[in-house]
Amino acid sequence: MPSEFDIIETYFAPLAGKEGVGLKDDAAHYCPSPSKKVVLSKDMLVESIHFLPDTNAEDLAWKALAVNISDLVAKGAKPKGYLLGLGLPAMPTIDWLKSFAHGLDCAQTVFKCQLFGGDTVRTNKDLTFSVTVIGEADVDAPLRSGAKAGDHIYVSGSLGGACYGLKSFRKEIAKNADLEQTYLRPQPRMDLISLISNYASASADISDGLVADIGHIVDASSVGAHLKAEDIPVNELINTPNLEEILTWGDDYEIVFTVDPSKEEEMLSYHDRHCSTPIHKIGLVKNDQGVTIVGKDETILSYSKSGFNHF
Template sequence: MDEFARIEKFLAPLAGEAGLGLKDDAAVLSPPAGRQLVLTVDQMLEGVHFFTDDNPALIARKLLRRNLSDLAAMGAVPLGYLLTTALPAALPEAWLAAFAQGLETDQRVFGIVLLGGDSSSARADISLTATLIGHVAPGQALPRHGARAGDHIWVTGTIGDAALGLEARRGKLRDRTGFLTNRSLLPEPRLNLPLAGIVSAAIDISDGLVQDLAHICRGSGLAAEIQANAIPKSAAVAELDDDYLELRLTGGDDYELLLAVPPEKADALQGACADVPVTRIGVFQPGEGVNIVSGSGAKLALSSSGWKHF
């Protein structure tokens, strides 16, 4: 199928009204009255972010969810997305059909629509990019540079599941229930948490807890100290023979939220996250860098801080 046939058959049915049926080169979007737009973009490359034999529907859903997690970290409500694909000419129609089905599934789950994008051919590997558009009340977007000394460090959910799930997919460890594998393939963006006015800074954990925490530290001019034994682990991790602490801290792909919260707002945070587990793991303090402390009080050294794109 040529470019236009692919768009008409697989993508046009996903377009919202603002996308104009994907028959124009641009969308016409009216943001909700009195709201600020929040935009984020992320890409997934075959052989880098997904395996060639991964389920195309799950690839599509993870592409959207990685970006939705960025909106969640800003406290934004998702609205729609732009999609760019570079696909080999010989890619089977069945792959495209499954990919489009994955997009449709998460459009229903998260209440978003396709607004437009671009389609091109790839000489070899598949390349996918999504730009997510959301909205937030004026002045209520959550920054990553607003932490203050004395703020506590909190995380949602459990940390390290996705990195260990990737190891399971590579055949390097046993995932008895499939929980870890699923966390690697299908993250859960922590949307719809009313965090404005509670948290001082926020970021989602994509490149590893330590590396993403360092982004907040640099932006805020602070250091962070985290307690290794406080890092929340899932039941699936707890039953493994090894704690895999370093991989859990640096592996990334969790898409949980990492939050700076003043101590007096701990109750408010737990109330705002009533349906999502949150755990306090450390504190921001004067200085620079991220320190990890064991149960005995010794500082732990890591061989890597997290995922590197280059």
């Protein structure tokens, strides 16, 4: 049976960049590129809370890194490296370790980053991942607090795929393998990094749900968001979408951002030339408070919760 150190040497060291010092030292050593801003973020994934038990190791590796990369995208930062915390309830099989390392290798290739270090421990019950990502941006990251009245609100991609993917796994809807993939394999919007860093006045990813996360932006900016329900892009694979659920459930790794109207035309032209992920204008920032969602016939939609909350 391999030891903790065998796992690190055999499966993780080959994924390490030079910053990881072969994964044989006490800490990683990272020298940021000259004149870049370093951006750091962490997200954890816990069995049964963030993913279903028995999810295959390759998909877990992808999701653990992808959800973290999404936060760097939201801050207009390019990934450089990551630290991996792994909590294992028992020694995994060799097949699991190979598959997990392969998943990490694929993910870090797509996200253009390397393993800097981490920690491997035993947990009493649940498989747990804790990833810290390290990124670099050319300019100061767009903050949640940067939105101004008059800014236009955009969201990338489409919403609800992960929510309905999990419903498919749970047999609550007819099986849909594409929606299941959206849940298992979130696609952080790497192609939007430069657009966000050049044009967003504020931005966030919508891991907790669109209403909650645009809510975080407007609260931090002391303004209000007015969203037009029919302009919000819902995943087209969903047969009978429940809009309230889609806007408040979470696990969508799309980006919501605000843009000053004087920069909007240039932003859209930049988007046409450099980005492949679609973006949609969904509303306006106004000089009030909170998130107002306007439905058909100008009715105001009100929801019982704004988004995902662990407690």
